[in-house]
Amino acid sequence: MLLPGLLLLLLLLLAGTRWLWGQWKLWNLHLPPLAPGFLHFLQPNLPIYLLGLTQKLGPIYRIRLGLQDVVVLNSNRTIEEALIQKWVDFAGRPPTLSGEMDLDLSLGDYSLMWKAHKKLSRSALVLGMRDSMEPLVEQLTQEFCDRMRAQAGTPVAIHKEFSLLTCSIISCLTFGDKDSTLVHTIHDCVQDLLKAWNHWSIQILDIIPLLRFLPNPGLWKLKQFQESRDHIVKQQLERHKDSLVAGQWKDMIDYMLQGVEKQRDGKDTEQLQERHVHMSVVDFFIGGTETTATTLSWTVAFLLHHPEIQKRLQEELDLKLGPSSQLLYKNRMQLPLLMATISEVLRLRPVVPLALPHRATRASSISGYDIPKDTIIIPNIQGANLDEMVWELPSKFWPERFLEPGKNPRMPSFGCGARVCLGEPLARLELFVVLARLLQAFTLLPPADGTLPSLQPQPYSGINLPIPPFQVRLQPRNQAPQDQGEKSLTG
Numbered sequence: 001m002l003l004p005g006l007l008l009l010l011l012l013l014l015a016g017t018r019w020l021w022g023q024w025k026l027w028n029l030h031l032p033p034l035a036p037g038f039l040h041f042l043q044p045n046l047p048i049y050l051l052g053l054t055q056k057l058g059p060i061y062r063i064r065l066g067l068q069d070v071v072v073l074n075s076n077r078t079i080e081e082a083l084i085q086k087w088v089d090f091a092g093r094p095p096t097l098s099g100e101m102d103l104d105l106s107l108g109d110y111s112l113m114w115k116a117h118k119k120l121s122r123s124a125l126v127l128g129m130r131d132s133m134e135p136l137v138e139q140l141t142q143e144f145c146d147r148m149r150a151q152a153g154t155p156v157a158i159h160k161e162f163s164l165l166t167c168s169i170i171s172c173l174t175f176g177d178k179d180s181t182l183v184h185t186i187h188d189c190v191q192d193l194l195k196a197w198n199h200w201s202i203q204i205l206d207i208i209p210l211l212r213f214l215p216n217p218g219l220w221k222l223k224q225f226q227e228s229r230d231h232i233v234k235q236q237l238e239r240h241k242d243s244l245v246a247g248q249w250k251d252m253i254d255y256m257l258q259g260v261e262k263q264r265d266g267k268d269t270e271q272l273q274e275r276h277v278h279m280s281v282v283d284f285f286i287g288g289t290e291t292t293a294t295t296l297s298w299t300v301a302f303l304l305h306h307p308e309i310q311k312r313l314q315e316e317l318d319l320k321l322g323p324s325s326q327l328l329y330k331n332r333m334q335l336p337l338l339m340a341t342i343s344e345v346l347r348l349r350p351v352v353p354l355a356l357p358h359r360a361t362r363a364s365s366i367s368g369y370d371i372p373k374d375t376i377i378i379p380n381i382q383g384a385n386l387d388e389m390v391w392e393l394p395s396k397f398w399p400e401r402f403l404e405p406g407k408n409p410r411m412p413s414f415g416c417g418a419r420v421c422l423g424e425p426l427a428r429l430e431l432f433v434v435l436a437r438l439l440q441a442f443t444l445l446p447p448a449d450g451t452l453p454s455l456q457p458q459p460y461s462g463i464n465l466p467i468p469p470f471q472v473r474l475q476p477r478n479q480a481p482q483d484q485g486e487k488s489l490t491g
Contacts, residue, residue: 014210029372030368030369031369031370032058032062032071033057033061034061034069035053035057037064040063040064041065041206044459045457045459047353050072051380051382051383051386053074059075060073060075060369066206069375070375071376071377073366073380074380074387075384076412078367079379079384079416080410080412082366083379083416087417087418089360089364089371090358090359090361090364090417091358091361092358092359092360093107093109093110093357103276103278103279107356109359110418113272120276121280121284122422124259125284125423126425128249128256129173134328134329136172137429137433138327138433140178141165144161145438145442148161148442149442149476153473153474155473156474157469157471158470158472159294159467162293162294163290164187166292166293167186169430170284170285173426174253174281174284174285175236176251176253190285190286191290193226194290194464196221197463199218200218201218202219202222230282233281233282236253237257237278237281252280252284253281256277257274259272287421290464291351291423291427294349295345295346295431296430297467297470298467299342300444300472302344304452305397306397309341312337316338317440320334320335321436327433335436338432338439340400340401342428342432346411346413347385348386349465350385350411350413351413352381352465354379354381355380355381356415357377358378359376360372360375360377381412385411390409440477442476443474444473445473445475446472447471447472447473451471453470
């Protein structure tokens with residue numbers, strides 16, 4: 001018992017010394033105001049709590065995270081100044097648990113290697129899958145609706161169904177495979193990882209980083225799930241390398257592997273490796289499945305509470321679409337209420353309400369306050385989306401607010417600047433296609449007992465905004481009249 005006690009005392013002394021040194025360096029700076037207290041991050045609905053602090057402190061302030069202060073941005077203005085106007089100053093990331101900051105797109109620090117990595121991954125998604133992405137999403141959504149039709153009238157745990165659908169889409173785009181066994185394996189792996197990552201024993205390491213040097217069963221479990229994840233990805237990489245044909249690709253792994261090989265033959269100074277492809281695949285699944293599924297689930301929950309808006313959406317779809325018409329994303333503004341509803345859900349329930357933390361890569365300023373180098377910046381996306389100085393009736397579900405062009409500011413729901421979400425184009429496509437086809441085929445009803453889902457997020461301490469479990473009945477709609485079958489949304 002003596003040795004662990006001495007070790008803990010040493011860690012506390014080192015941490016205290018580091019804190020005193022940091023305070024001395026900040027003595028003459030004009031810093032954002034500091035919120036009193038140490039337990040802010042234990043609040044169950046943290047983004048709303050942080051927004052509440054703006055009443056006394058303004059839209060930018062500091063709070064204590066363990067032994068360090070972090071700066072919180074709670075308005076569109078401060079977020080845009082930091083992440084768009086001064087993006088070079090705030091494009092960094094703080095150190096991660098794994099330490100593989102040169103490999104991870106979401107958590108990796110800003111560098112020339114990171115830029116090359118992101119460029120390759122984005123090209124694979126936007127260019128490599130450009131011609132096949134929309135048809136694939138449409139096909140898998142139709143198969144999803146067929147499965148739901150087989151359960152017509154029966155209460156369905158819709159979030160899990162959406163989660164499996166988005167996992168199928170990412171699996172097809174990344175692996176070229178929609179085998180149900182593989183999809184379920186990946187889905188379970190992603191769920192295990194998110195659950196482990198959101199556990200308090202992991203989240204507390206952000207508050208007291210020195211605890212990572214002590215035994216932590218939660219951290220061991222997380223690493224076990226990461227090893228399982230890596231095993232799945234390595235198997236797929238080997239399969240793709242065995243069948244790779246130069247100049248041809250059927251999915252994003254093929255595209256990225258060829259991009260890495262082509263780069264080796266060139267004169268690029270930043271040489272990407274196969275391990276970068278590996279981590280891109282991880283990011284696609286971790287960042288591209290549960291997030292979109294959660295937004296879809298929140299939309300269904302809001303529409304169950306607002307059947308009048310659901311009815312208007314269906315009328316809009318009936319007017320523009322026949323039961324077998326083609327649905328093209330490029331013509332999405334022909335469905336203005338659907339697009340407004342998606343925007344309103346993203347405003348009220350951004351799936352990552354507190355954006356991943358940024359790090360100041362050099363000394364800078366925000367709203368006239370000094371921001372020292374290496375300061376951690378946390379954009380409060382949900383807080384900015386509920387700012388009553390910007391939004392009329394900010395807490396109300398009111399899609400019509402987005403039907404008046406030019407009246408609403410840009411929302412940072414997918415992040416912005418250099419760190420904007422890589423999968424935003426795919427996520428927006430999925431939201432549009434899935435909701436259009438779902439509402440075209442079904443009327444969303446509560447279970448027979450009339451129970452409506454809660455619209456309050458579950459308490460959480462992780463990254464994603466969880467939705468309370470709920471069930472919905474999908475009642476097939478009557479076939480549209482024959483003359484509507486000639487209409488389509490094809491331009």
